Amino acid sequence: MQFPVILAIESSCDDTSAAVMAGGEILANVVATQQVHEQYGGVVPELASRAHQQHLIPVVQEALRRAKVDKSALDAVAFTQGPGLLGSLLVGSMFAKTFAQALDKPLIAVNHMRAHILAHFIRAPRPAFPFLCLTVSGGHTQLVIVRGPMDMQVIGQTIDDAAGEAFDKTAKLLGLPYPGGPHLDKQARLGNPTRFPFPVGAMPGYDFSFSGLKTSVLYFLRQQTTQNPDFVQENLPDLCASIQHTIIQTLLRQLIRAAQDNGLTQIALAGGVAANSGLREALTQLAAEKGWEVFIPDFEFCTDNAGMVAMTAHFQYEAGDFAAPLVSPDPRLKL
Ligand code: KG4
Ligand code: ZN
Numbered sequence: 001m002q003f004p005v006i007l008a009i010e011s012s013c014d015d016t017s018a019a020v021m022a023g024g025e026i027l028a029n030v031v032a033t034q035q036v037h038e039q040y041g042g043v044v045p046e047l048a049s050r051a052h053q054q055h056l057i058p059v060v061q062e063a064l065r066r067a068k069v070d071k072s073a074l075d076a077v078a079f080t081q082g083p084g085l086l087g088s089l090l091v092g093s094m095f096a097k098t099f100a101q102a103l104d105k106p107l108i109a110v111n112h113m114r115a116h117i118l119a120h121f122i123r124a125p126r127p128a129f130p131f132l133c134l135t136v137s138g139g140h141t142q143l144v145i146v147r148g149p150m151d152m153q154v155i156g157q158t159i160d161d162a163a164g165e166a167f168d169k170t171a172k173l174l175g176l177p178y179p180g181g182p183h184l185d186k187q188a189r190l191g192n193p194t195r196f197p198f199p200v201g202a203m204p205g206y207d208f209s210f211s212g213l214k215t216s217v218l219y220f221l222r223q224q225t226t227q228n229p230d231f232v233q234e235n236l237p238d239l240c241a242s243i244q245h246t247i248i249q250t251l252l253r254q255l256i257r258a259a260q261d262n263g264l265t266q267i268a269l270a271g272g273v274a275a276n277s278g279l280r281e282a283l284t285q286l287a288a289e290k291g292w293e294v295f296i297p298d299f300e301f302c303t304d305n306a307g308m309v310a311m312t313a314h315f316q317y318e319a320g321d322f323a324a325p326l327v328s329p330d331p332r333l334k335l
Helices: 045-067 086-103 112-121 163-173 181-188 211-227 231-261 277-290 306-319
Strands: 005-010 015-022 025-033 076-082 107-111 131-136 141-148 151-157 266-270 293-295
Touching: 005 045, 005 086, 005 306, 015 045, 015 306, 025 045, 025 306, 045 086, 076 086, 076 112, 076 306, 086 107, 107 112, 107 306, 112 131, 112 141, 112 266, 112 306, 131 231, 141 231, 151 231, 163 181, 163 211, 163 231, 181 231, 181 277, 211 231, 231 277, 266 277, 277 293
Parallel strands: 005 076, 076 107, 131 266, 266 293
Antiparallel strands: 005 015, 015 025, 131 141, 141 151
16 A cells, blocks of 8 residues: 555535545545535535534545555544534544544644645646646635645635536526536526626636626516516526526636736636536637646546545645644635
């Protein structure tokens, strides 16, 4: 078995995950997704903590079993310190701290946003430093210059909703189930992206804003459905395609500026929204036009997973970056 062997725990939101990595190679990545939130149309923090409590030990056992690693062979235990929901983070951190203490092994505290970015190093092709990463998830939207595994600079971020939230909230207005992003994506493939022009959130610098889009979709639908109650059903693919097009334009406008201003041609996409087919297509086309090299991790490592936490912990292990036993979760941990 290659050195070091790391068990990593991810519990920042509504996915309970455990991964085992040896010498930087992923041996197992187990994710239990919580279904309980669907009926509420969003993540309920109290229910998320309880579900983590139920799932965590079976998920860890399953990861060790799949990796064929006995807990006595572990060199370190890693966990997501933040950002995320406090109750969810507490479950993962308490488990990791106790496990590390019982095994008398070092503890590694990992930043969730850094982990989304370092997910690119789990499998080839891997970007070369420096590169520009657009992290787009249900909780975050960030543009980051990545100079090294431990050397990252946030140059732009959302001032209101995250890109994933923009997908989920507008999908909800259209009556699609939660989380709406993948449903909206599916419908959008059948529609005309320029049929309904919605405003692109144009921010100075490299920041993003999506609340204007949500409001404009809300008012537009209200106005249309008073005239025709079946407006949404009759125009669903075009509505989805137009909304998706606007979100992609908002993201790419800043991404292009940031890449050009900073002379970066290695472009990485991270987070759950990286699964969006329109965004992938638009980026691939841009890459051809601008001579960029674009990197998108496998879907398994785009959405929340402990594999990316293990990868980050691997780099931290090599750098000797260990956590004190008294370390606490930080829901607003900065990159
Ligand atoms: O990274 P992630 O799994 O969790 C967070 O850390 O938030 O991202 C989840 C987000 C949700 O908002 C979901 O709707 C969105 O990613 N998402 C998508 C697609 N697949 C997942 N959004 C648009 N198109 C998709 N295909
Ligand atoms: Zn995430």
